[in-house]
Amino acid sequence: MKFFIDTADLDEIAEAKGWGCLAGVTTNPTLYAKTGGKLQDFEPHMLKIAKLCEGLPVSAESTATDTEGMIEEGKRLAALAPNIVVKLPVCEAGLAACRALADAGIRVNMTLVFSAAQALLAANAGARYISPFVGRFDDIAEDGISQLGDVIACIGNYDWSGKNVDGEVEIITASVRTPNHVVQAALMGADIATVPMAALKKCVRHPLTDQGLASFEADWAKVVAGA
Numbered sequence: 001m002k003f004f005i006d007t008a009d010l011d012e013i014a015e016a017k018g019w020g021c022l023a024g025v026t027t028n029p030t031l032y033a034k035t036g037g038k039l040q041d042f043e044p045h046m047l048k049i050a051k052l053c054e055g056l057p058v059s060a061e062s063t064a065t066d067t068e069g070m071i072e073e074g075k076r077l078a079a080l081a082p083n084i085v086v087k088l089p090v091c092e093a094g095l096a097a098c099r100a101l102a103d104a105g106i107r108v109n110m111t112l113v114f115s116a117a118q119a120l121l122a123a124n125a126g127a128r129y130i131s132p133f134v135g136r137f138d139d140i141a142e143d144g145i146s147q148l149g150d151v152i153a154c155i156g157n158y159d160w161s162g163k164n165v166d167g168e169v170e171i172i173t174a175s176v177r178t179p180n181h182v183v184q185a186a187l188m189g190a191d192i193a194t195v196p197m198a199a200l201k202k203c204v205r206h207p208l209t210d211q212g213l214a215s216f217e218a219d220w221a222k223v224v225a226g227a
């Protein structure tokens with residue numbers, strides 16, 4: 001399973017990229033708002049992320065609410081850089097815009113997916129990536145991981161060649177809150193997990209690793225002292 005970072009913060013992206021295991025970036029209007037960015041800086045900011053992560057898919061979300069607007073904004077976002085993936089919400093307008101953008105050779109990440117039925121519609125509309133949300137189910141005391149399993153199973157049952165520019169559909173586990181979400185997603189065979197920085201850092205750390213490092217350092221200090 002590949003790791004994406006779920007943020008629009010350039011410093012976080014640069015830090016995670018420095019770890020050598022980052023395969024992409026996802027953003028959304030909320031994540032951009034958190035950076036304090038202004039409306040007129042949105043596209044330049046997406047371009048900065050795309051350049052920082054050259055060759056890696058970077059999802060930039062359309063904020064249009066109708067099909068025509070999504071197509072127009074999607075084309076503009078995709079033209080910023082070859083690694084921009086247009087993110088669209090799964091709804092009637094989003095599906096229609098996804099088909100038009102896919103037919104124009106543009107990669108689409110269909111977001112706000114909460115059911116396997118939505119995922120199947122998105123794949124048929126030409127989505128290159130599908131983002132089922134896990135944590136938001138858990139927030140309302142429902143089982144996000146089992147919903148994710150349904151999406152993976154349904155999408156995995158079919159061959160998507162000819163449906164989008166790459167002929168494949170990858171599942172991005174989204175709305176990830178914990179390392180356990182990451183592990184459960186990988187056990188189910190999700191292609192990707194997009195993880196916010198705080199949860200990514202929790203994935204890196206383990207108390208036994210910290211303890212092991214401390215004892216190695218202490219023992220090595222004794223060797224150095226005796227040299």
Ligand code: E4P
Nearest residue numbers: 006026027028136174175176
């Ligand atoms: C997906 O790409 C979204 O950006 C994201 O994962 C939403 O997560 P949230 O539920 O933590 O807002």
